[in-house]
Amino acid sequence: MTTRAGFVALIGEPNAGKSTLTNRMVGAKVSIVTHKVQTTRARIRGVAIEGDSQIVFVDTPGLFQPRRRLDRAMVAAAWSGVADADLTVLLVEAHRGVTPGVEKILETLQQMAKGRRVALAINKIDRVEAKQLLDLTERLNAAYPFEKTFMISAEKGHGVQDLKEWLAAEMPESPWLYPEDQIADLPLRMIAAEMTREKLTLRLHQELPYQLTVETESWEERKDGSARIDQLIYVARDGHKGIVLGNKGETIKAVSKAAREELEEFLGRRVHLFLQVKVRQNWLDEAERYSEMGLDFRDGN
Ligand SMILES: Nc1nc2c(ncn2[C@@H]2O[C@H](COP(=O)(O)OP(=O)(O)OP(=O)(O)O)[C@@H](O)[C@H]2O)c(=O)[nH]1
Ligand SMILES: [Mg+2]
Numbered sequence: 001m002t003t004r005a006g007f008v009a010l011i012g013e014p015n016a017g018k019s020t021l022t023n024r025m026v027g028a029k030v031s032i033v034t035h036k037v038q039t040t041r042a043r044i045r046g047v048a049i050e051g052d053s054q055i056v057f058v059d060t061p062g063l064f065q066p067r068r069r070l071d072r073a074m075v076a077a078a079w080s081g082v083a084d085a086d087l088t089v090l091l092v093e094a095h096r097g098v099t100p101g102v103e104k105i106l107e108t109l110q111q112m113a114k115g116r117r118v119a120l121a122i123n124k125i126d127r128v129e130a131k132q133l134l135d136l137t138e139r140l141n142a143a144y145p146f147e148k149t150f151m152i153s154a155e156k157g158h159g160v161q162d163l164k165e166w167l168a169a170e171m172p173e174s175p176w177l178y179p180e181d182q183i184a185d186l187p188l189r190m191i192a193a194e195m196t197r198e199k200l201t202l203r204l205h206q207e208l209p210y211q212l213t214v215e216t217e218s219w220e221e222r223k224d225g226s227a228r229i230d231q232l233i234y235v236a237r238d239g240h241k242g243i244v245l246g247n248k249g250e251t252i253k254a255v256s257k258a259a260r261e262e263l264e265e266f267l268g269r270r271v272h273l274f275l276q277v278k279v280r281q282n283w284l285d286e287a288e289r290y291s292e293m294g295l296d297f298r299d300g301n
Contacts, residue, residue, distance in 0.1 A: 014062025073300035
């Protein structure tokens with residue numbers, strides 16, 4: 001039997017649906033999703049199987065005009081996902097079309113992706129009329145020589161199986177890269193931290209989600225089969241700590257409960273989750289915070 005295996009990088013503007021697509025392809029939630037931009041901060045590898053092919057989806061941070069050190073490290077991580085992949089899929093939101101952000105991505109692809117394989121996936125087709133899709137497909141294909149165009153709804157599932165089957169057939173012949181039952185290549189402590197960050201992002205407003213990071217400090221296996229997980233939430237300002245805690249601690253309690261429930265489902269066992277908020281003014285310029293996030297500090301400069 002010939003097996004195939006390879007890496008597929010998913011790129012696009014923030015919010016394009018890359019993480020939603022990764023999770024759907026894998027069939028489990030390995031990457032966090034919110035309605036806000038810049039949710040994903042590092043490359044998240046999710047492993048999917050289709051027939052005799054193993055497809056390693058590399059979910060990447062959205063591509064945008066970086067301002068902060070963290071932004072730069074995120075964008076660099078996304079482009080290095082492309083550099084390491086066998087095939088790249090650019091996700092474009094159907095209802096937003098060719099935004100300045102998409103134009104910028106196409107320009108960069110022209111410069112750096114010579115000879116690389118790039119396919120287009122127009123996502124969120126559930127939000128537009130068919131006629132709009134044809135126009136958009138034409139415009140995008142005139143702007144860049146995509147190998148193929150797919151129209152999908154990562155959320156509802158339309159067109160996703162077609163894309164998966166095509167990718168599976170295009171992967172190079174190779175032994176599988178991961179054990180058959182492995183769905184993600186990300187340390188559990190990082191998955192756990194991401195789940196908490198997702199719940200924080202969903203509950204906090206404006207700039208706050210962008211000014212915090214979550215790290216798993218310790219993970220203790222208990223005799224009764226449960227796990228005790230301690231996490232630190234780093235915030236950049238004194239004032240942020242109170243907001244994260246909330247009135248009488250109700251925000252952090254709700255976050256902790258939601259994250260714990262999701263973790264328990266993911267791990268299939270009981271979890272005791274303890275969250276602590278720490279003010280650290282310069283965390284955005286600390287190398288250690290970046291390595292915990294899975295980012296290269298130097299890329300941020
Ligand atoms: N209507 C609709 N919404 C979608 C679809 N795919 C994703 N979404 C929504 O779009 C939002 C962003 O999805 P994500 O998967 O987090 O997007 P992302 O590209 O990973 O975003 P970043 O990590 O910020 O770069 C979420 O609210 C999703 O539920 C889709 O096919 N249709
Ligand atoms: Mg994402």
